[in-house]
Amino acid sequence: MALSMPFLLLLLLLSLLLFGDAKKYGQYRGGKWKHAHATFYGGNDGSGTMGGACGYGDLNQQGYGLQTAALSSAMFNDGLKCGSCYEIRCTGEAKWCLGRRRSIVVTATNLCPPNWDQPSDNGGWCNPPRHHFDLAMPAFLTLAKYEAGIVPVAYRRVPCKKKGGMRFTITGHQYFNLVLVWNVGGAGDIVRMRVKGKKMGWVDMKRNWGQNWQSDIDLTGQSLSFRVTTSDERVSTSWHVVPPSWQFGQTFISKKNFRAK
CATH class of the missing domain: 2.60.40.760 (Expansin, cellulose-binding-like domain)
Structure with missing residues (x-):
């Protein structure tokens, strides 16, 4: 069936509006949710999460704070994903999750390296091809209880909101x-x-x-x-x-x- 000229013009206008908005704000505006797992590291004060494989140094001084994560090597992509941001929510049992609707946004600042001495389903959480977030402990504790240790999560890529200039x-x-x-x-x-x-x-x-x-x-x-x-x-x-x-x-x-x- 042939489309009328006014309808084609309307489609073109909508495409231009959507394309322009993507160029202005980028494509990471809340994509599809994916499945992964999350653990924690660094202690309750987050001191053990400073520095890391992205090179940001003192994350508090640099403005990243403790809403950060070390990514498994399958996600880290040899450092190319440093600085990317993710929305994460706990999807495990109610006795471990603090609420399935609760979510946090974290910035990738470190690598969670593989542990080849442990199987991927029992200690080698960051072994390829697993998608895994090793969160700063304060970030983990906003999603799940300390006793959980590891929880299934859903995550999606989102834009990073930063104050001031680069x-x-x-x-x-x-x-x-x-x-x-x-x-x-x-x-x-x-x-x-x-x-x-x-x-x-x-x-x-x-x-x-x-x-x-x-x-x-x-x-x-x-x-x-x-x-x-x-x-x-x-x-x-x-x-x-x-x-x-x-x-x-x-x-x-x-x-x-x-x-x-």
């Missing part, structure tokens, strides 16, 4: 620069990073580990701009966010961040 911390030395990118909103995880000095064009950086991105050129004495691409293909450019007088060990704050609706 942060860039520069370490290394003259010909080996590492830039840690953190406090990233929207998708939260970065798939491409570029740098531009005042005296040079855009150069691709290589991901070294976690969300530390590497360049092997001399950038000292130049104002620096960074171009960040997240996993939902959104791009943000922080022009001249680093002044020419920058020093290794300093952190610089962009006026920009990715929005999460």
Whole structure:
């Protein structure tokens, strides 16, 4: 059956509206729920969760707090999922869960490594191909009782809501620069990073580990701009966010961040 021209125009308008909204806010707006399990680590004060495989350091100082998780290797993807955010709810027995409608949002800040000495269903919770969240203890205790130890959960990818602009911390030395990118909103995880000095064009950086991105050129004495691409293909450019007088060990704050609706 042929469609009328007004109906086709209406479909086109709706598609443009939906596409534009996805480009503006990203694709992670609450997807389908998936199944996994969750445990906890780090103690009640969360001190054992600081640092980690993403490189964020002191999670309290960096603004991530204790609503964080170490992902199993099947989810961690060698660090590419660092900074991504997930909504999690407990789906186990009522005697262990604190409410099936209760959910929390956590940021991926660490890796839960495989334990090959234990079977996947008895201690090797983070062995591939399992999807597993090792939560900071305070986060786990908002979903389930301490005595549960491990609980089945449902999870879905959601946008990260961060306050203020993206942060860039520069370490290394003259010909080996590492830039840690953190406090990233929207998708939260970065798939491409570029740098531009005042005296040079855009150069691709290589991901070294976690969300530390590497360049092997001399950038000292130049104002620096960074171009960040997240996993939902959104791009943000922080022009001249680093002044020419920058020093290794300093952190610089962009006026920009990715929005999460």
